[in-house]
Amino acid sequence: MPSGLEFCSKCGSILVPEKKGKSLVLKCRKCKFTRKKDARNIKLLEEKKRRPSVAIIEKDVVPLPITERECEKCGNKKAYYWLQQTRDADEPPTQFFKCTNTKCKHVWREYK
Ligand SMILES: [Zn+2]
Ligand SMILES: [Zn+2]
Numbered sequence: 001m002p003s004g005l006e007f008c009s010k011c012g013s014i015l016v017p018e019k020k021g022k023s024l025v026l027k028c029r030k031c032k033f034t035r036k037k038d039a040r041n042i043k044l045l046e047e048k049k050r051r052p053s054v055a056i057i058e059k060d061v062v063p064l065p066i067t068e069r070e071c072e073k074c075g076n077k078k079a080y081y082w083l084q085q086t087r088d089a090d091e092p093p094t095q096f097f098k099c100t101n102t103k104c105k106h107v108w109r110e111y112k
Pocket of ligand 1 (some may be wrong): 010029032
């Protein structure tokens, strides 16, 4: 059953969304039964959609390996590093560095 589909509680037919003024109602074509679309449900769906971006932020917390590399901003001698494919897959990945100084957090890249 496709998600988001709702059925008439009277006859079991599929309810069709219909605009009624500013709000959206679900209407049964068979018995003319109408129901207001639950605004709270819509909000819950929207919050679920937002979750993936939160997961990406959490990924950033994962500790990265540290290498000896001088930060050009604060002079700190250590930096986190990782590789990232930024362009076409046939090109070499870009090496990224992030200053370990929590007050600086300067990020730079180096092409191999
Ligand atoms: Zn009905
Ligand atoms: Zn720095």
